[in-house]
Amino acid sequence: MLIHFETEASPGVRQYLPYDDRTQTLRQIKDYPRSFTRVPAQPLIDRPLTLSELTGPTEIERRLPTGNADFSCLVPGGPRALGQFMTVAGRITDEDGAPLAGALIEIWQANASGKYIHEYDSHQAPLDPNFIGQGRFLTDAEGGYQFRTIKPGGYPVGSNDWWWRPPHIHFSIFGMSWMDRFITQIFFPGEPLNEADLLLNGIPDPEARQRVMFEPLPTKVTKTLNILEFRRDFVLRGKSKTPELL
Amino acid sequence: MSRAPVQTRTETRPAIVSPYGTIGPFFPFAFVDDANDLTEFEGRKAMGQHIWLAGTVVEEGNVPTGNTLLELWQPDTNGIFRHPLDPRHADADPGFFGFGRARTDRQGFYRFRTVLPGQSREPDGTIRTAHANLTILAIGLTRRLVTTIFFSDQPETADDPVLRCVPQSARPRLFARKDNALAASGLPGYRFDVVLRGAGETPFFVD
Ligand SMILES: [Fe+2]
Numbered sequence: 001m002l003i004h005f006e007t008e009a010s011p012g013v014r015q016y017l018p019y020d021d022r023t024q025t026l027r028q029i030k031d032y033p034r035s036f037t038r039v040p041a042q043p044l045i046d047r048p049l050t051l052s053e054l055t056g057p058t059e060i061e062r063r064l065p066t067g068n069a070d071f072s073c074l075v076p077g078g079p080r081a082l083g084q085f086m087t088v089a090g091r092i093t094d095e096d097g098a099p100l101a102g103a104l105i106e107i108w109q110a111n112a113s114g115k116y117i118h119e120y121d122s123h124q125a126p127l128d129p130n131f132i133g134q135g136r137f138l139t140d141a142e143g144g145y146q147f148r149t150i151k152p153g154g155y156p157v158g159s160n161d162w163w164w165r166p167p168h169i170h171f172s173i174f175g176m177s178w179m180d181r182f183i184t185q186i187f188f189p190g191e192p193l194n195e196a197d198l199l200l201n202g203i204p205d206p207e208a209r210q211r212v213m214f215e216p217l218p219t220k221v222t223k224t225l226n227i228l229e230f231r232r233d234f235v236l237r238g239k240s241k242t243p244e245l246l
Numbered sequence: 247m248s249r250a251p252v253q254t255r256t257e258t259r260p261a262i263v264s265p266y267g268t269i270g271p272f273f274p275f276a277f278v279d280d281a282n283d284l285t286e287f288e289g290r291k292a293m294g295q296h297i298w299l300a301g302t303v304v305e306e307g308n309v310p311t312g313n314t315l316l317e318l319w320q321p322d323t324n325g326i327f328r329h330p331l332d333p334r335h336a337d338a339d340p341g342f343f344g345f346g347r348a349r350t351d352r353q354g355f356y357r358f359r360t361v362l363p364g365q366s367r368e369p370d371g372t373i374r375t376a377h378a379n380l381t382i383l384a385i386g387l388t389r390r391l392v393t394t395i396f397f398s399d400q401p402e403t404a405d406d407p408v409l410r411c412v413p414q415s416a417r418p419r420l421f422a423r424k425d426n427a428l429a430a431s432g433l434p435g436y437r438f439d440v441v442l443r444g445a446g447e448t449p450f451f452v453d
Pocket of ligand 1: 110166168170270272
């Protein structure tokens with residue numbers, strides 16, 4: 001079946017193909033109960049992309065204000081949150097490899113004991129008075145971003161310990177239009193809980209699965225620096241609409 | 247570097263796009279709760295008819311779906327998107343940003359305060375029936391769901407390019423209806439209920 005997913009070519013219009021399911025998380029995952037009561041049973045409907053889908057919020061930080069990107073303490077120089085201090089850096093590009101400058105990133109994560117600041121989090125673990133674990137910041141002109149935080153703990157889903165989520169950090173990204181609005185969660189390499197996590201292993205393709213893993217950088221042991229550093233790049237859907245002749 | 251030809255899902259293309267993930271249960275309320283009012287932007291009031299756009303989200307078995315995130319993107323009262331791709335964007339209402347967020351409570355209820363959108367105009371002159379775009383993110387959804395809200399008391403343009411793709415029998419489910427029970431603070435209410443799965447399922451689009 002062909003998917004008609006493009007609009008008429010016009011200047012500045014970008015091309016968005018449907019997500020290729022082979023690179024994505026399964027829509028329904030065995031033993032992940034909600035995916036069987038919430039994922040639509042009817043086939044998704046193909047439609048052309050109009051201005052409505054090809055536009056999207058610009059300068060979104062004027063609606064969703066950004067702050068500083070240091071989540072390891074509440075105020076600069078203040079007491080550090082419990083847990084392993086770490087940094088994350090990366091770059092956001094489109095499918096052409098072009099940087100997405102000024103993209104807004106939201107992150108949210110559990111504290112070191114696996115507890116979120118959230119009304120619905122019933123995990124019997126303490127909050128950390130020096131940790132909030134949520135905030136917003138922008139990518140720079142090269143699409144680069146970085147933030148500091150502490151490594152989150154794993155946490156149980158529900159109350160009977162049937163599923164412990166491995167440590168992960170949630171990302172929400174506003175790209176260039178309604179079509180590349182993106183949400184995911186990023187995992188830590190080498191965590192034993194990764195082996196059985198329903199969501200991580202809901203990405204069947206091993207190569208695609210690597211794209212939701214932090215890459216550890218070699219620890220820099222110098223006179224002044226010895227920090228746990230991770231890298232995570234994102235490729236958002238979309239490419240420049242250049243004429244494809246021949 | 248040579249480019250691959252325009253591709254469709256039936257052909258191979260490099261598997262490079264980052265995998266989507268579920269929003270999960272703990273998206274911060276603080277990221278949502280000041281964002282469901284689209285009728286004001288940077289101290290200016292939006293032009294046009296202000297409305298409540300509200301409803302419930304349910305899943306299989308008509309069970310309310312709490313703790314979902316809904317995101318709205320729409321043009322202003324004149325149908326202009328605040329985005330450079332819209333040929334009319336220089337005339338966009340400076341008091342209207344066009345993006346908002348709401349979440350459902352435990353009963354599955356959500357509510358936006360927004361502006362009744364005008365008819366947008368495609369670069370080729372096609373007029374679109376007045377509409378707003380809605381994205382739904384929730385536990386259990388490893389990908390977002392996207393749909394379009396039309397308004398039952400607004401004129402339908404001939405052959406709306408999106409509406410015409412929806413089977414005739416399912417089209418009424420994409421229309422928000424005026425509902426006096428939702429009117430408040432002098433603003434009319436429009437009800438748009440979402441059925442994620444099951445009888446009366448809301449039409450969702452390929453994404
Ligand atoms: Fe989480």
